Amino acid sequence: MSDQITPILMPKWGLSMRVGTLAAWLVEAGTEITPGDEIMDVETDKIANVVEAADGGLLRRCVGQAGEVYPVQALLGVIAPSSVSDAEIDAYVDAFEMPEIEEEEDTGPTHEFAELDIGKIRYTERSGEGVPVLLIHGFGGDLDNWLFNIDAIAERAPVYALDLPGHGQSVKAVTNPNLETMVNSVIQLMDHLKLTKMHLVGHSMGGLVAAQTAIANPSRVASVSLICSAGLGDAINSEYIDGFVAAANRKELKPKLKHLFADESLVNRSMVDDLLKYKRLDGVQTFLEALKNNLFSNGKQAVNLIAGLDALDCPQQVIWGEADAIIPQAHANSITGATVTVVANAGHMVQMEESSRVNELLKDML
Amino acid sequence: MARTLSMKDAINEALDQEMSRDPTVIMMGEDIVGGAGADGEDDAWGGVLGVSKGLFAKYPNQMIDTPLSESAYVGAAVGAATCGLRPVAELMFIDFLGVCFDQIFNQAAKFRYMFGGKAETPVVIRAMCGGGFRAAAQHSQMLTPIVTHVPGLKVVCPSNAYDTKGLLTQAIRDNDPVIFLEHKNLYASECDVPEEPYAIPFGEANVVREGGDVTIVTYGLMVQYSLEAADMLKKEGIEVEVVDLRTLSPIDMDTVIESVEETGRLVCVDEASPRCSIATDVSACVARDAFKSLKAPIEMVTPPHSPVPFSPALEDLYIPSPDQIAAAVRKTMEA
Numbered sequence: 001m002s003d004q005i006t007p008i009l010m011p012k013w014g015l016s017m018r019v020g021t022l023a024a025w026l027v028e029a030g031t032e033i034t035p036g037d038e039i040m041d042v043e044t045d046k047i048a049n050v051v052e053a054a055d056g057g058l059l060r061r062c063v064g065q066a067g068e069v070y071p072v073q074a075l076l077g078v079i080a081p082s083s084v085s086d087a088e089i090d091a092y093v094d095a096f097e098m099p100e101i102e103e104e105e106d107t108g109p110t111h112e113f114a115e116l117d118i119g120k121i122r123y124t125e126r127s128g129e130g131v132p133v134l135l136i137h138g139f140g141g142d143l144d145n146w147l148f149n150i151d152a153i154a155e156r157a158p159v160y161a162l163d164l165p166g167h168g169q170s171v172k173a174v175t176n177p178n179l180e181t182m183v184n185s186v187i188q189l190m191d192h193l194k195l196t197k198m199h200l201v202g203h204s205m206g207g208l209v210a211a212q213t214a215i216a217n218p219s220r221v222a223s224v225s226l227i228c229s230a231g232l233g234d235a236i237n238s239e240y241i242d243g244f245v246a247a248a249n250r251k252e253l254k255p256k257l258k259h260l261f262a263d264e265s266l267v268n269r270s271m272v273d274d275l276l277k278y279k280r281l282d283g284v285q286t287f288l289e290a291l292k293n294n295l296f297s298n299g300k301q302a303v304n305l306i307a308g309l310d311a312l313d314c315p316q317q318v319i320w321g322e323a324d325a326i327i328p329q330a331h332a333n334s335i336t337g338a339t340v341t342v343v344a345n346a347g348h349m350v351q352m353e354e355s356s357r358v359n360e361l362l363k364d365m366l
Numbered sequence: 367m368a369r370t371l372s373m374k375d376a377i378n379e380a381l382d383q384e385m386s387r388d389p390t391v392i393m394m395g396e397d398i399v400g401g402a403g404a405d406g407e408d409d410a411w412g413g414v415l416g417v418s419k420g421l422f423a424k425y426p427n428q429m430i431d432t433p434l435s436e437s438a439y440v441g442a443a444v445g446a447a448t449c450g451l452r453p454v455a456e457l458m459f460i461d462f463l464g465v466c467f468d469q470i471f472n473q474a475a476k477f478r479y480m481f482g483g484k485a486e487t488p489v490v491i492r493a494m495c496g497g498g499f500r501a502a503a504q505h506s507q508m509l510t511p512i513v514t515h516v517p518g519l520k521v522v523c524p525s526n527a528y529d530t531k532g533l534l535t536q537a538i539r540d541n542d543p544v545i546f547l548e549h550k551n552l553y554a555s556e557c558d559v560p561e562e563p564y565a566i567p568f569g570e571a572n573v574v575r576e577g578g579d580v581t582i583v584t585y586g587l588m589v590q591y592s593l594e595a596a597d598m599l600k601k602e603g604i605e606v607e608v609v610d611l612r613t614l615s616p617i618d619m620d621t622v623i624e625s626v627e628e629t630g631r632l633v634c635v636d637e638a639s640p641r642c643s644i645a646t647d648v649s650a651c652v653a654r655d656a657f658k659s660l661k662a663p664i665e666m667v668t669p670p671h672s673p674v675p676f677s678p679a680l681e682d683l684y685i686p687s688p689d690q691i692a693a694a695v696r697k698t699m700e701a
Contacts, residue, residue, distance in 0.1 A: 016558075169560075169562075172562065248567070249567070249570055269573070269576060277528075277560065277564070280532065280564045280565060280566060281560060281562045281563070281564045282562060282563040282564060282565075
């Protein structure tokens with residue numbers, strides 16, 4: 001009967017996650033759950049998020065205790081039809097091999113590096129069938145901005161996420177820190193991976209990159225999804241952009257990061273520390289200042305791609321966080337013919353704050 | 367940041383990347399290249415514990431192996447710094463400070479002030495510090511207060527590999543004399559360290575653990591012991607905030623005061639001898655600047671006022687332990 005039993009496991013968000021705290025169950029044993037239902041709150045030292053059910057069925061057993069810490073892939077709950085006896089569920093739980101806390105990287109997804117003309121580019125890959133998806137982060141971000149999205153989208157198609165030049169662990173010595181360089185990195189990575197066509201998903205400045213890539217190379221792009229995207233109007237929160245670039249320590253950086261989320265409590269010490277570590281790498285400060293001056297100087301966006309997107313003949317969608325404090329939500333309705341969704345209870349980092357909703361929208365595009 | 371590195375390897379990587387970036391960065395020290403007992407390979411030793419292993423092969427013109435002559439080569443390093451090089455002089459143990467102290471505190475520390483601000487002395491003096499290595503009274507001292515006392519010197523004492531690489535990079539790029547103290551019992555400790563070069567600015571303490579009940583202020587190996595104490599105390603319901611000073615000169619008292627204003631309780635943990643130490647300095651500043659925030663007397667956890675004993679049993683008793691730190695925290699909670 002154990003083939004009718006489906007486990008609920010501790011998720012793995014990003015390469016560094018070893019353990020998570022099961023903060024709370026959002027459903028009780030005996031509840032019929034459907035895929036996508038919010039079933040528990042999980043916290044790591046990096047971030048807290050809601051976990052949705054990957055599978056549906058009758059929740060028979062909550063194995064994980066709220067408030068306890070569990071390793072990644074630990075058994076937290078059991079889904080099975082009522083025809084499975086309690087004794088069989090007991091046996092399944094007893095027989096489940098609880099994973100050890102990983103000391104080093106396991107056999108799971110890893111980061112790859114591609115040596116491109118533009119320099120070294122870091123990316124990560126999830127295999128699958130169909131036209132692949134490329135996730136492009138925003139200004140000052142990296143591929144971990146897609147922590148809650150990449151595995152969900154990979155259920156439908158192969159997924160790639162990259163660190164743009166000057167960002168994350170990609171090359172920092174960038175000759176021309178401008179939009180063209182960012183677009184070149186995307187095309188060079190596609191060529192390197194021998195991918196002729198991709199669905200592009202861009203967040204914020206990454207949306208600008210996705211849009212320009214599509215406009216300049218329409219034959220390489222199957223669809224464009226723009227999330228809280230740059231390039232769709234003039235206004236941008238210069239207090240955030242200038243403040244992020246100027247911030248030299250934790251005290252200066254933390255209040256700026258709060259602009260990114262509707263729920264400011266998501267900005268924790270670990271998030272601030274990670275960004276500070278990035279900003280302190282040799283070359284990053286110079287790069288960010290130059291990129292900001294090229295794209296977002298004096299509180300204005302330098303590049304507007306509305307006309308180019310209007311002329312583009314591929315499916316387009318725009319997703320925005322209702323409480324976006326970086327780029328006005330009014331920009332969402334700029335493109336003729338694009339599907340537009342404004343997501344409530346989310347700020348600029350809507351793909352993190354309301355990941356389930358955004359994942360559905362992105363999967364619908366495939 | 368998926369790569370872990372030991373503190374020892376982090377020092378090597380910072381030296382490697384800085385010597386590669388800037389040919390005026392040179393190293394001087396005893397056995398940093400060859401060394402007695404080596405099997406003919408130039409690079410056999412790489413210093414007393416192998417910190418500079420591999421570097422001579424890469425930078426043969428930037429590594430100077432010296433005789434046992436601290437007063438000579440530290441003086442030479444200071445002089446070379448005033449003439450345009452960026453020397454990193456390795457003093458095996460900070461305990462050997464005595465024989466070259468004039469070159470450091472009367473010369474290097476004073477040049478900027480005695481030559482009308484026109485002289486710069488970008489020299490780094492690296493040395494191992496601290497006890498617990500069964501190395502007896504002349505190789506185990508925590509002489510941080512002595513160098514911190516001297517105006518004109520910057521003093522660094524990191525607690526982990528990430529900070530070590532960034533602070534040593536900053537020390538080499540800094541235009542003032544820097545005393546860089548590496549706790550020998552942290553050499554093997556590992557954490558995530560980016561492969562790329564980066565610098566951490568001086569004078570920025572790191573809150574390594576947040577908590578609302580008691581503030582522990584410390585540095586070096588005692589950061590790890592304080593975190594162990596905090597783990598024990600959490601089980602008793604006491605939330606401890608641990609502030610790692612990272613640099614002792616300049617010192618980030620703002621972060622200390624802010625934390626004490628939140629918790630109202632302070633425990634200073636210092637592996638240095640108890641008189642005129644970092645612990646007494648921080649305590650005095652907090653008593654002066656945040657007295658009204660204090661809910662309990664300040665506690666200090668230090669070794670006794672005696673040389674480090676050679677007997678392993680006595681040395682273990684000498685060095686502050688997580689248990690002693692936890693007891694001091696409980697005492698502030700009871701007051």
